[in-house]
Amino acid sequence: MAIGLLAGVAGIATTLLLHGIEHLTYRYSFGSLLDGVDDSGHLRRAVGPMIGGALAGLGWWVLRRHHPVPRLSATIAARRPLPRLPMAIDAGLQVLLVGAGASLGREGAPRQLAAVFGDAATARWSLTARDREILLSCAAGAGLGAVYGVPLGGALFTISVLMHSWHPRVVGTALITSSLAVAVASPVTHLRHPLDWPDADLSYLFVGLALVIAPLAVGVGVAFNRITATSTTPSSSWTLIPGIAAAGLLTGVCSIWWPELPGNGRSILVVSVDSDLTITAALAILALKPVLTALFLRAGAVGGLLTPALATGAAAGSVAALALNEFTGLHVNTAAVALTCAAGVLAITQRAPAFAALFVWELAHPPVWLLAVFAIAAFAAHRIWRSSVRAA
Helix, strand or coil: CHHHHHHHHHHHHHHHHHHHHHHHHHCCCCCCHHHHHHHCCHHHHHHHHHHHHHHHHHHHHHHHHHCCCCCHHHHHHCCCCCCHHHHHHHHHHHHHHHHCCCCCECCHHHHHHHHHHHHHHCCCCCCCHHHHHHHHHHHHHHHHHHHHCCHHHHHHHHHHHHHCCCCHHHHHHHHHHHHHHHHHHHHHHCCCCCCCCCCHHHHHHHHHHHHHHHHHHHHHHHHHHHHHCCCCCCCCCCCHHHHHHHHHHHHHHHHCCCCCCCCCCHHHHHHHHCCCCCHHHHHHHHHHHHHHHHHHHHHCCCCECHHHHHHHHHHHHHHHHHHHHHHCCCCCCHHHHHHHHHHHHHHHHHCCHHHHHHHHHHHHCCCCHHHHHHHHHHHHHHHHHHHHHHHC
């Protein structure tokens, strides 16, 4: 229980800090990040992410010169001690960068901070190495669940992505910690965006579309992985300051025409499910989102890839749905197709189709039957991808 409560606190802390930085960067008081970007001037759109990138780069340069920050999942799996203070500072810098508009996911920071809190709380407990691994993995998954309000998604992230285990002890601990974290953080993360979904009698059509769209999801997911892949250790050179600032400036300039680009990708999901994108805009976002994400990573930044991949998949699904409606005379629901493709892409990038389907459904809360559609797309895409890897 203590791990879940602390993960919820980590979710609250990172969410409040993120929103504060967003409001400061784009100078708005109410509404979403997309509202803030829409209402800001062109100069603020361009310069805001650049300044945030320079400050985050400066922080990472100072931090990495004295304390290397290892990857959280690898450190937990290897059962090595967590460098608590460097990881906590690194999490804060991630929030700073994403809040300023960087095209990176926000989920890495609460995962790290939750694991740091959990490690500090359990330091004096008599735990075996396996028990510690389970608890810290559950803390990380619960941190993700807390910021997105997805208790089952957070638990399944621990089970299928971090632990790769369905042992009853892992499953039970993951469910308890993630549920508690979401409950603790809910006063801060309770906002929901109203979505317009198709009628239930269209479910059979979407089951077919899920199978048809799976190859598209595979292509987009593989391309996203290749574009954002980086095998190098994050730079500790001073060049990461101008590098991250330049990536921020490019993101800001692009946001003058496409205000959905700044941030982790939630803005893209919003316009995708609201069917507010044109084919041209969806194609531009589909091309730019992974490229901008890769530029931040190559410059030396650290951040999540979960929501950028999700947003890229939603943009691809929007392109497919809009093209079908425009050129074939069909009338498919853009929101459902966008999230179906997003689930397929996430299944490729996370290599966890069950998590991908449940996370997308729990994030958006569409009708229950769409969970089956998302699952079909995710498992079909994952199967196609695995078959292609084996054939190669």
